[in-house]
Amino acid sequence: MTVINAEKAILGRLASEVAKRVLRGEEITIINAEKVIITGNREWILEKYREEREKKNVANPRRFGPKFPRRPDDILRRTIRKMLPYKKAKGREAFKRVKVYVGNPLNLQADEGLGTEKENTPYIKELTTNKYITLGEVSKHLGAKF
Template sequence: MDNTSITYVYDATDIVMGRLASKVASQLLKSHQSGTKDKVIIINVENAIISGGKDRIINDFKARYELNHPRKGPFYPRMPDRIFKRSIRGMLPYQKKASGRAALKAIRCEIGCPSHLSLDELPDNHVLGDISEIKKDLPERFMRLGEISIAMGAPGHRWKKEKGEA
């Protein structure tokens, strides 16, 4: 069993959320089954996209969110990083196996890009994840995860750029 674990860093900008979530879930399950205990950090999750028409996407997310009882659940998130992590959780055997729960603990979703994770220079034991097989052209109709969160009532000032910023 190898004690060195690698942290994979994925940039979710302009990538379909389901494709990246599926890749990350399968990668983490394989690593936990092999005993390497790798970790994954996904940055810029507010720029991940969901394909489809705006009305359909917002209605689907609002129906999921409003299904719950405020105190009893099911609790569905509104923030983009929590939505992304919840979609990965749906692809893991979270409730049935300890490997699914361990894989979920090894995932960190970040709004924006933290200063220590600039894609130019990554820290030791951090590797940029390979997205070549899931990177496709943008679909004709899509919404970004940040836009969906704002439509559901999340505080968008936390990740929206001001007009003066690049």
């Protein structure tokens, strides 16, 4: 099992790397999901997530859907799932090997002696801009309570 501290990791880079590794058979646990960053214009990002969240099913006006997550751990899991062949058996099995947590509820730094490899994200690029927003801020804007 690999523990990844997602603090200051870029969402897309982290999700693509995790997707590749779980397809190879690794079990991955991600902590500090609320500290993942999304680069770009803050207003544009918030509008994009709000639009995605408020989509309605056009076919049946009485039914709302599809449902989109609000919490940062669920948003990160959904992003990873989009990068897997989820409709095939190998994609579903790979997705079961991903665990994502807000903060560090299981105190996973202490598990180093149990065959756990603790890893600081190599997916962090040095940010040269201040145009970014954290996943926790996006979640609070969507109304999440975590």
